[in-house]
Amino acid sequence: MNLWRATAIAKRGLFWIVLALVMVFVLFPIYWMLTTSFKEPLEYATRTPSWFPHRITLEHYREIWKEGAYRYFINTVLVSVGATLLSLGIAFPAAYGLARFRFPARLDLFFLLWVLLVRMAPPVVLAIPLYTTLQGMGLLNKLTGLVIAYQVYTLPYSIWMLLRFVRDVPIEVEEAAAIDGASKGRTLVSIVLPLVGPGLVATAIFAVIMTWNEFIYALLFLRRPEVFTLPIHISHFITEYEVLWGPLMAIGITSSLPILILSGYVQKHLLRGFAISFK
């Protein structure tokens, strides 16, 4: 009996040790970014960096503000909100149509699977023709151009996400509206829209996160500093200055805050949001 209790305690202890190690691995880099952003350069650009900041300074945050990082912030907000709204506006009717109607020649199924294939495809594959297309439309180095290019990511994504939310709406509600003589368009706006509201918000949040963090298209299609988004600004920072880590981490923290806050709202949709799963 004693042996049994001893192993139980050992198991319990092992569990907590493993858990602690995991949490250290997960959280240490974030801790390191946070503390570095508050350290003076002498404390990080050295062969003996300090584990805890000895003197906390806000200097780096002031510096990035003075150097106009808010411009990249504004650009990022414009692009990701723009891309998200455009996607939702187009994807919502599409998702509704796909959930409710039959299309000739199984168009609906082919469309859905094509869109899924696109979502899986490497973005760099489409980059060359998109580049020449945007160039032809005069949309290179324009935020509008990036908003359009981002539809490659956000549109397939929004269609699949919304499809699931629309399917959860009981069809009886719509039938009642149809009996009352409402048109399909009206039903969509005044009956279905309020019911999928929360799903729409969740989809929007994921689309914002996706575009907020996007790198490769922003790198290829925006080449002038005045239109840079945050990830591009950060990438220049990383590759051009070897150890200017204080301001770099400060901008890293600032640029991640909106996303971390938003992600709090979608905790319960996380799985749906990141993986189109199958049974």
Next chain:
Amino acid sequence: MRRLRRWSHRHANLLFLLPALILIVFLTVYPLVRVFYLSFYRYNPIRRIERFVGFLNYQRLFSDRFFLTGLKNTFLFSVGATLTEVLLGLGLALLFNVKFRGRKFLLPLVIFPMMFSTMVICAIWRSMYHYDYGIFNYALRSAGLQPVKWLISQDLALWSVVLVDIWQWTPMAFLILLAGLQSIPGELYEAAKVDGATGVRLFRHITLPLLRNHIFLALLLRSIDTFKIFDKVYALTGGGPGTATETISFYIYREGFRYFNMGRASAAAVVMFLAVSVVSFVYIRQVWRGEG
């Protein structure tokens, strides 16, 4: 006019889908056709060259040391990262499948890494990997060990990039597998325990078989995603040292957007698209089955 109205009435449903259909064709079907077309041309938009060359781009591609190394590295990266992430994700999911105090608080923290922009993550890891000032080498030196050339050694650089990917994306595998674990009814374990089964045997004969689909899903999604590896290579190593972290995406980027050798880059893009599609099809077939 009347016929048009009748037609539009009958196909009104199509109107819901039309804007999405047009945009998808414009943004994906057309570019794919175009990239396929360009792969048979010598094409440089800066020097205004566009000349049909047949299969030359493909021939050159497969005798290009950079491309072949890129292919090999992409494969190594994808397999190494995917297997580790799913394995660690499984361990993590088993850990969080236990009800313990503070679980609700720790769970969102574990997901944290995948919320950050890859560039922010690269900034952190590049500072930690730094040979002279990085915290890893400081820790090693403090312990009396040799410092490691994380990102500047031919043999190690690729695996250092893999480690960053593991840190960022294990949470994804974790989420999928945790959902899988929680869908297994507890009675099954109870019943097996009554029959005298314990730890390892429960895991092998109940957990693993029932988790098979979720493990498969995690493997598929992570391998498709890691195959695209670009951002981390761009920000951490720039493809170096030498060709140690050259990948296909990076090759396409360099050929296409630095040398504007877009014909060759298109050929590489076609090869890459076909390679990813093979894996994607497995995934799509599964989803198709689910859609019924």
